[in-house]
Amino acid sequence: MSKKVAWVTDTAALLTRDFIAQHNVHVLPLVMVFEDGSFKETVDFTHETFYDKLRNAKSHPKTSQPSFGEHVALYEKLKAEGYDYAIAVHVSGQQSGTVASSPMAAEQAGFKVYAIDSRIGSYTMQKMLEHAIDLHAQGVEPEEIVKSANALRDRASLSFIPASLSQLHKSGRVSGTAMFISNLLNIKLVISYDDAGVCFVEKKVRADKRARKEIIDLFEKDVKANGVDEAAVINCNDEKTANEWKAELAAQYPNTKFITIPLSAAVGVHAGEGTIGLTWVRNP
Incomplete structure (x- = not known):
């Protein structure tokens, strides 16, 4: 019987709503920190409202990875829903701590995750997820999926x-x-x-x-x-x-x-x- 896998990423991938819904992808939002508070990408603002806010910001905003608590809560949820493991594709580890937090949070939740560093972001993350989902549908084991996704990333x-x-x-x-x-x-x-x-x-x-x-x-x-x-x-x-x-x-x-x-x-x-x-x- 095929294992039940959860697909996880962050908003650096900017997946379409249709893709997220079709494949039930769990997306952790990156955070923009302005002088008047923290705002989650795709949750607290649209692209248009973000750039309006950026133009009018008195001090330059900062960026932050999803909180560790959000990671843990997600993996606890996936475990409770009967998933066997997750494959998580995240933005470059050189740009964000998101991919490093993923396995630590999963360990705390008692859940198995294969965390993949896209080493870039955006389009590469999208293609890695598409590729991984296709391989899983063909019955490929998770270790081989990760290996193949990393090979795609390297190109x-x-x-x-x-x-x-x-x-x-x-x-x-x-x-x-x-x-x-x-x-x-x-x-x-x-x-x-x-x-x-x-x-x-x-x-x-x-x-x-x-x-x-x-x-x-x-x-x-x-x-x-x-x-x-x-x-x-x-x-x-x-x-x-x-x-x-x-x-x-x-x-x-x-x-x-x-x-x-x-x-x-x-x-x-x-x-x-x-x-x-x-x-x-x-x-x-």
Whole structure:
């Protein structure tokens, strides 16, 4: 008899309501801490109201992982409902303590969990969950599901262009001098993730067009080497620009399907409204 598995993630994945309902995914919300209190992503605000609040914030907000108590309560609930174990896909452990809290909370609840570090977030988390769910439906054992999901993760890439350095400066990611010079010279950063899930500056270039070209060059390497069936144009509350870039990319790469997806508010806190990027998983 197939084991009863629970699927767990956090709001960095920004799963659609339909996907959550179809697969009964349990989503732990990341937290944005403003001067007037803490707010849970997708629970206490929509994307529109979040960016309204971010623009008007007197002090820069901070982000926080779901509370340890929420983790424990979730796993106690799953245990009581007769689940045999959970497979949890979480945002990069280099960016949040969520994935580290998961097994500790499960142990306290006396429940089995396979916690997976996506090492990125967003689209990669979505694809890892889809892949894991498909494998479970085929009767694959959880250890093999985790191994295969990790292999998918290792083929994933994400690069983005912060809209400006103002938010990164407010959150302590860049100095005031660097922000001033970059804004003065219209310098754009291309930020990527390394194999450990750590963000690094891939390139510093002049103007958005050149920054996008740098990302396209990275993408094209994988297209030529392995092929890429699907890629996602990601954005922080700038769907119009994302759709325009999607159309350009679709014309340039007709063998790849392009979609647009929003980024978590947790990214918007640091990278700023208008941030755009590209993420994909190269073929095996």
